[in-house]
């Protein structure tokens with residue numbers, strides 16, 4: 623039975639994907655704010671070491687479960703984060719990726735419907751596809767190739783958004799949709815193929831940094847703790863604020879600038895290696911966060927240089943423990 627979604631009360635919160643990169647930081651922050659956390663994860667990309675330090679906390683519970691199957695639990699709030707987020711992982715089993723986004727959303731929305739819990743969807747900037755407008759505002763409907771190798775993720779997330787708004791219209795659910803842009807920080811997987819983990823691992827190993835294309839494509843990078851405070855602000859906002867709301871850092875960097883910064887901060891002597899651009903790789907992506915600023919009073923505060931220092935420190939420790947790494951898409 624749901625207790626209440628009022629601010630300031632101890633709540634029981636379900637975090638799907640809670641053993642992943644973002645989910646583990648979110649769980650930690652929610653525990654820190656005095657809530658009970660039920661972490662649901664099938665460990666597809668999540669890591670036990672991400673939540674090891676939470677296991678002794680009596681307010682933290684871990685349930686190994688695949689959200690493509692129905693779940694019956696009691697909760698006040700649901701953060702639906704379960705889904706592989708890096709192209710290497712979501713393209714490995716694209717059918718499962720779509721199932722996780724679509725069946726998973728239905729199953730979690732059904733939990734919310736039964737328990738009257740508020741539910742937040744971790745959507746993505748990928749719903750904009752290869753955008754034709756910059757920066758992307760929430761009104762933009764996107765430019766997604768429904769047949770390409772990224773479609774299992776992009777279209778799955780788009781369908782999940784549709785389901786969220788249909789459950790609100792049809793059943794009166796309290797919903798929140800966050801469109802998350804590139805986020806980075808400690809606990810990213812070294813083998814997840816995303817640009818920051820790739821570059822950092824390559825720099826620390828002294829390998830060449832792989833830039834796809836000429837390096838002039840841009841991305842914006844949000845540090846993980848900034849993102850988590852945005853997600854919680856959205857969850858705790860007034861009921862009529864449903865989103866979608868872009869959450870990300872609007873400051874853009876070219877891949878070349880990012881590579882140079884990481885080489886500099888890690889004290890690496892790595893060279894730079896250019897390789898062909900993968901299919902459907904967006905040239906530019908940055909959020910317009912005016913809506914988040916106005917409705918949530920939220921904006922990121924951590925500069926790339928500072929976030930990278932912490933991230934490099936984390937990967938240094940991971941590599942010293944012998945955890946291996948690979949490379950992939952940006």
Ligand SMILES: NC(=O)c1ccc[n+]([C@@H]2O[C@H](COP(=O)([O-])OP(=O)(O)OC[C@H]3O[C@@H](n4cnc5c(N)ncnc54)[C@H](O)[C@@H]3O)[C@@H](O)[C@H]2O)c1
Pocket residue numbers: 638639640641642643644645662663664665666667668669687688689690702703704705706707708722726744745746747801802803804805806
């Ligand atoms: N990190 C980013 O930059 C970013 C950007 C946009 C959107 N997002 C979204 O945020 C969420 C979290 O991303 P992340 O970077 O932490 O990724 P992650 O891969 O580290 O975490 C995803 C977690 O979900 C779990 N999971 C996957 N499929 C599952 C299933 N069927 N049932 C139960 N658990 C399952 C994984 O084991 C993992 O712990 C994802 O939904 C992702 O799409 C992330």
